[in-house]
Amino acid sequence: MAERNLYLSNIPVEEAIKKYLNALDGKLMPAFEEIPSEDSLDRVTACAVYARCCSPLFNAAAMDGIAVKAAATYGARESNPLTLKAGQDFIPIDTGDPVYPPYDAVIMAEDLIQSGDEKMVKILESAAAWQHIRPIGEDIVTGEMIIPGRHRIRPIDMGVLFSGGINRVKVYSKPVVAVIPTGSELIEAAFPSAPSDALLKEGEIIESNSRMFAALVNYNGGTAERFGIIPDNYELLKEAVYKAAGKSDMVIVNAGSSAGAEDFTVHVLREIGEVVVHGVAMKPGKPVILAIVNNKPVIGTPGYPVSAYLSYVTFAAPVLSALTGRADSPPQTVQAVISRRIVSSLKHREYVRVKAGRVGGRLVASPLARGAGAAMSLVRADGFCVIDQHSEGIEAGESASVELYRSMDEIEHTLVAAGSHDLILDVIADMMSGPAFLASSHVGSAAGLTALKRGECHIAPVHLLDEESGVYNAGWIKKMLPQKDVSLIKGVGRVQGLIIQKNNPLGIKSIADICRCRYINRQRGAGTRLFLDFLLKKEGMDSGSINGYTREAATHMAVAASVQGGGADAGMGIASAAKALDLDFIPLGEEEYDFAVLSEFLELKEMRFFLQVLKSPEFIKKLEEFGPNAYTWANIAQIIKV
Numbered sequence: 025m026a027e028r029n030l031y032l033s034n035i036p037v038e039e040a041i042k043k044y045l046n047a048l049d050g051k052l053m054p055a056f057e058e059i060p061s062e063d064s065l066d067r068v069t070a071c072a073v074y075a076r077c078c079s080p081l082f083n084a085a086a087m088d089g090i091a092v093k094a095a096a097t098y099g100a101r102e103s104n105p106l107t108l109k110a111g112q113d114f115i116p117i118d119t120g121d122p123v124y125p126p127y128d129a130v131i132m133a134e135d136l137i138q139s140g141d142e143k144m145v146k147i148l149e150s151a152a153a154w155q156h157i158r159p160i161g162e163d164i165v166t167g168e169m170i171i172p173g174r175h176r177i178r179p180i181d182m183g184v185l186f187s188g189g190i191n192r193v194k195v196y197s198k199p200v201v202a203v204i205p206t207g208s209e210l211i212e213a214a215f216p217s218a219p220s221d222a223l224l225k226e227g228e229i230i231e232s233n234s235r236m237f238a239a240l241v242n243y244n245g246g247t248a249e250r251f252g253i254i255p256d257n258y259e260l261l262k263e264a265v266y267k268a269a270g271k272s273d274m275v276i277v278n279a280g281s282s283a284g285a286e287d288f289t290v291h292v293l294r295e296i297g298e299v300v301v302h303g304v305a306m307k308p309g310k311p312v313i314l315a316i317v318n319n320k321p322v323i324g325t326p327g328y329p330v331s332a333y334l335s336y337v338t339f340a341a342p343v344l345s346a347l348t349g350r351a352d353s354p355p356q357t358v359q360a361v362i363s364r365r366i367v368s369s370l371k372h373r374e375y376v377r378v379k380a381g382r383v384g385g386r387l388v389a390s391p392l393a394r395g396a397g398a399a400m401s402l403v404r405a406d407g408f409c410v411i412d413q414h415s416e417g418i419e420a421g422e423s424a425s426v427e428l429y430r431s432m433d434e435i436e437h438t439l440v441a442a443g444s445h446d447l448i449l450d451v452i453a454d455m456m457s458g459p460a461f462l463a464s465s466h467v468g469s470a471a472g473l474t475a476l477k478r479g480e481c482h483i484a485p486v487h488l489l490d491e492e493s494g495v496y497n498a499g500w501i502k503k504m505l506p507q508k509d510v511s512l513i514k515g516v517g518r519v520q521g522l523i524i525q526k527n528n529p530l531g532i533k534s535i536a537d538i539c540r541c542r543y544i545n546r547q548r549g550a551g552t553r554l555f556l557d558f559l560l561k562k563e564g565m566d567s568g569s570i571n572g573y574t575r576e577a578a579t580h581m582a583v584a585a586s587v588q589g590g591g592a593d594a595g596m597g598i599a600s601a602a603k604a605l606d607l608d609f610i611p612l613g614e615e616e617y618d619f620a621v622l623s624e625f626l627e628l629k630e631m632r633f634f635l636q637v638l639k640s641p642e643f644i645k646k647l648e649e650f651g652p653n654a655y656t657w658a659n660i661a662q663i664i665k666v
Contacts, residue, residue: 037338040304044314044321044339045346047300051319052346055197061185064177067195068245068349071173072454075188078585079164082122087156089136090114090145091127094153102148110143123157125590130156154575161585163400164188167604168581169450171403172457174349176245184403199347201241201248202268202275205234206289207327208255233278233325233332240336245348246274262292269297269317273347276340277313279327289313289324297322309334351431351458360389360426362409363480368417377405378426379463381440384479384624388440389426390465406430406463421478438463439630443472443485444551445579446617447600448516448655451646455637460630466579470549473504476620482631484620485515487551491558496616501666511626512664513619513635516647517656519599520555522610523584530593535559535612541593543572544586551615552580556596559612581605600650611653626663635661 035043056070085091092114100106108114117123117130129151137146164170170188171181177193185193210231231253238248249272254264261277268275277289290313293299297317304312309331313324321343325335345351358380366376378389392405407428411417418424428435438461441449445466453462464485467475472484490499501510524532530541535556546553560567567573572592577583583595584605602609625631637643638661647655 034303034305034310035301036305040301040312040314041339041342044300045342047298047314047316048321048343048346051316052321052343054199054347054349056194057197058192058194061182061191061193064185064193064195065179065182066245067177067193067198069171069173069175069177070194070196070349072450073170073185073188073190073193075164075166075168075170075190077164077189078161078166078589079184079187080158080160080162081589083124083160083589083591084158085117085119085121085123085130085156086158087130087132088118089116089131089133089156091117091123092129092131092151093126094129094151094155097129097131097147097150100147100150105137105146105148106150107139107144107146110145114145128153128157132156159582159586159591160589161582165579165581165585165605166588167447169454170400172454174457176350181403184400196245196347196349198245198247199273199344200271201237201246201344202251202272203234203237203241203248204251204254204261204264204268204275204277205231206254206256206261206277206279207231210253212253233327233329236329236333237276237278237336237340240341241276241344244341244344245350246344256288258288258292261288262296265292265317265322266296269320269322272320274320274340274343275317275322276336277322277324278332279325293317293322293324306334306338309338312339314339351433356428356432358387358426358428358432359423360387360409361480362418362420362422362424363388363390363475363478365420366391366409366411366418368411368415375408375410378407378409379404379440379465380406380426380428380430380435381438381463381482382436383440383482384622386479387426387435388480389424390440390442390480392465404463406435434461437461437630439483439628439634440481441465441472441483441485441619442467442475442481443483443620444469444487444617445581446485446516446518446598447581447604447650448617448647449485451643452634452637455640455643455646456633460633462634468547468550469554470500470504470551473501473620476510476622477505477508482621482625482628483513483634485617486620487518487555487615487617489551489555489558489615491561497618497620498664498666501620505620509623510666511621511623512666513621513638514659514662514664515616515618515638516660517614517658518617519609519611519613519653520552520596520615521599521602521612522594523580523587523597523602524594524608524610525587525590526607528608532594532610534610535563536565538594539565539569539571541571542591543570544575544577544583544592544595545573546583546596547576547578552596552598555613555615598654600654603651603654614656620666623665 209229211228241248293315299315301314312335315322325332377392380389409426441464449464456462469486469488475481476484486497488500580597580601583597584601586592588605
């Protein structure tokens with residue numbers, strides 16, 4: 025009588041996974057390759073990808089109509105129509121066409137009144153500067169992170185890669201996974217064409233598990249190489265496994281893992297390698313084998329289809345994930361609290377892109393940009409809030425259904441940041457691309473503190489100067505969150521100043537000179553704008569004298585892109601943004617860029633990981649790469665009770 029197998033263990037699933045991954049530590053070596061962007065669909069990035077050019081590359085018309093000089097249209101109204109002459113007051117323009125000075129606004133074709141003369145049109149309303157114009161870098165800015173490392177590239181990502189000037193991308197190589205079906209009773213799925221012929225003889229089983237495994241491997245980012253069926257023969261099985269372990273990155277052996285007289289898999293694996301686990305406390309799937317041969321993971325699964333599938337999902341998928349850099353999960357629909365009011369038309373069913381994260385026990389979804397040209401909002405989004413037709417929208421604080429296409433596991437381990445923008449947030453997010461994650465929305469320092477107060481974020485990046493005390497951030501936090509227990513995580517010192525065109529053609533030297541140039545400002549509540557107002561007050565200057573004071577950009581990089589593209593001569597921003605686009609920079613003052621958090625959030629494991637990143641040598645090295653004067657970090661990650 026043939027010797028039967030005995031289970032060496034019956035350990036819990038979690039313990040088995042941990043034990044196996046520990047045994048594989050140092051043996052799972054992912055490989056990388058650089059491929060054309062056009063071939064990158066469904067591949068996983070090896071590192072963060074940064075844009076090489078802006079999108080759009082120029083100031084572009086957002087509507088069909090005419091390009092005008094906004095100042096020349098002032099005074100137009102229904103009671104006093106204004107007549108414009110082609111070539112003198114306007115030029116015809118189509119959507120996507122460049123808009124060059126002196127024209128700085130577009131009037132839609134449907135808002136024009138045609139006169140008898142085709143060269144003359146009338147308007148009933150004046151045009152605002154920069155209306156219906158997509159400014160350079162509105163969607164993508166040179167040097168901006170397009171997608172982080174360990175990101176599975178989707179079709180929308182490919183479009184943005186090309187828009188950002190990325191023709192080649194470094195990705196994880198597809199690991200080769202050998203799939204070996206075993207069993208003398210198995211036959212290949214080659215069916216006779218004659219309907220009268222029997223598909224099977226008595227005792228035969230159509231081999232299907234290896235087809236399922238191959239599909240799972242390919243779906244999960246590997247390349248499956250399926251072996252032919254190996255009969256219940258010890259030497260043939262040993263030869264097949266040895267060969268597979270020699271040329272593949274991973275091996276799956278199906279069937280023969282149990283206690284039958286002809287179940288040879290565990291004996292073969294003991295002879296030519298190491299069996300780490302044989303037998304796990306799960307049903308179905310108990311007789312799974314976790315082994316190592318030639319430093320390659322080899323997993324023996326039971327032959328019953330459900331057991332085989334569960335064994336793959338539980339044990340093979342995590343190992344393959346380590347080799348591919350990706351983690352797959354099914355789509356999910358959840359209920360989430362909407363952080364900002366969403367207004368919707370009664371005419372449409374609308375899909376609003378959102379970022380999501382769990383804050384204080386509530387799943388919070390923050391709406392992203394809704395513009396038709398904002399492709400980056402798709403890249404950043406975690407899913408869609410679907411607003412049904414005949415609904416006018418959703419009020420802030422209401423719960424709504426959200427369709428996720430980012431895994432709920434990632435969202436549960438995501439820190440939500442809302443507040444001031446800085447390039448280091450992209451660096452931190454890239455370094456936190458597992459096991460914890462960071463999702464940022466750039467709403468300005470004051471709006472970030474408001475979001476923290478309402479329980480809509482974990483972190484509010486701030487750089488708010490208290491004019492009376494001369495102290496950054498703490499005074500504003502006490503004023504805006506007087507009843508909250510808030511701590512301040514010290515971040516970086518950084519230099520604020522004027523971002524100006526290369527070689528300073530206008531000879532700008534100080535804040536006083538912005539009165540004689542085209543300026544671009546930051547949004548209300550932004551620390552940068554408050555710092556500008558402080559300097560203007562100090563110099564006795566009136567904001568009304570600044571051409572462009574009311575023209576707003578949401579980030580430092582957007583300011584720099586506008587200056588680089590010629591849409592503005594100067595704008596307040598940080599030194600690293602100027603350096604990123606190779607622009608000149610006039611320092612105006614140093615400031616403290618910190619992170620306000622509710623003290624209770626300091627205990628989150630994701631927050632502890634955030635602090636580890638801030639203190640890591642790798643992060644400091646990233647800061648140094650922005651240039652010698654961009655940042656200082658003497659007290660970084662220090663926690664101060666406000």
